[in-house]
Amino acid sequence: MTKFLHAADLHLDSPFSGLKGLPDYVWQSIRQSTFHALRSLTDAAIQSKVDFVLLAGDIYDLEDRSIKAQAVFREEMERLDEAEIPVYIIHGNHDFLAEEEMHLEMPGNVTVFNSNVETAYLTTKRGERIAVSGFSYDQRWITERKILQYPHRDPSVDWHIGMLHGYAEGNHSEHAHYAPFSIQELQSKEYDYWALGHIHKRQQVSERPLAYYPGCLQGRNKKETEPKGFLMVNLTKTEQTVHFEPVAPIEWVNEEITIEIGWTIEDVYSAIKEIVDRQKENNTSSFLTLTLVDDGGVPENVRRKIQNGELAEAFQAAREHAAFVWVNEVKLKQQTANKMPALKALFPEEWAKALKEVQQDGVFRDVTSDFFQQARQASLLEVRNEFYRENIVEQALEHLYAVMGVDEDED
Known part of the structure; x- marks a missing residue:
């Protein structure tokens, strides 16, 4: 053997x-x-x-x-x-x-x-x-x-x-x-x-x-x-x-929470805390990305706390520990679709072509060049590497899907 x-x-x-x-x-x-x-x-x-x-x-x-x-x-x-x-x-x-x-x-x-x-x-x-x-x-x-x-x-x-x-x-x-x-x-x-x-x-x-x-x-x-x-x-x-x-000392964890109609900020906070506490029991450091699925019942003031990053920050004030659970991102995802027809359904070939082009490095650089040339914004932006490009395109798609009423899984 x-x-x-x-x-x-x-x-x-x-x-x-x-x-x-x-x-x-x-x-x-x-x-x-x-x-x-x-x-x-x-x-x-x-x-x-x-x-x-x-x-x-x-x-x-x-x-x-x-x-x-x-x-x-x-x-x-x-x-x-x-x-x-x-x-x-x-x-x-x-x-x-x-x-x-x-x-x-x-x-x-x-x-x-x-x-x-x-x-x-x-x-x-x-x-x-x-x-x-x-x-x-x-x-x-x-x-x-x-x-x-x-x-x-x-x-x-x-x-x-x-x-x-x-x-x-x-x-x-x-x-x-x-x-x-x-x-x-x-x-x-x-x-x-x-x-x-x-x-x-x-x-x-x-x-x-x-x-x-x-x-x-x-x-x-x-x-x-x-x-x-x-x-x-x-x-x-x-x-x-x-x-x-x-053997990895740090794990990346993605979790999803469905927000029910009538939930307050306390309900959302408690649901996130339950996940964080459960993750701490693993005694392994982790970066936690949370997706909050909104069925249309999230009050506007609660939505604002999520979208401006304030909710994530509330979990980033934890005391130092040998094994940490860091809430890296809390994002909102629309579950119900509105009545606007999806562009990709009306123009599938054009949609696929546009998506493919914007994911290419050269096209992405051309589209974003003005942002990086402005000193005030440039200091806040990350280096335009492959992961950064993919992340920005992903966030743009999420925003489009939310506005157009498209389920991300359909893409």
């Missing part, structure tokens, strides 16, 4: 998106969260006495990788070296191979794959022979089918494992320029396990052979919900098990 740890998308020292006005103790937790998750991963690998560790890309958040992130990562690799645990690494689209003179050297137990598909071999303490095949990105986008360069299963080994940072066709079309592959292509190699990376949502993409995305190690925005961590894999000739281990 062989036992190993599979993780991906660590994004060490990565900033969180969509946050502002946080107290210092929350900022400090954020800054340490990815490192905390990495140390927990290392602890688990040592305590479980795994045969090796697989890290399937995006160890760092940027190709220039901060010195702090590299230093912490090297310390953890040295801990694994002392425990005689080999580590196999491929780099992905965020931390692709570049400027080697700016990289700290790793200890001897670490094998980093280069830009060509190659195979590394090891023999476990039980005498089993393992082959690991993979490659690292040498640029941000890899559109070619690198999967075609992977060798067929080596018949001389007990276990052959593939490492691939890319996307499974048919599931995530927006990721088409990240080393695309099909499930059939994975199967054709006849490996025992595929350690995948790039998709931040944990998922199994194949049962024969076993192929998994472990998800990211620490969620960084409100879209990266669910517990985050790594996979512990056991392979024997008669049984294969994959067990998820959560």
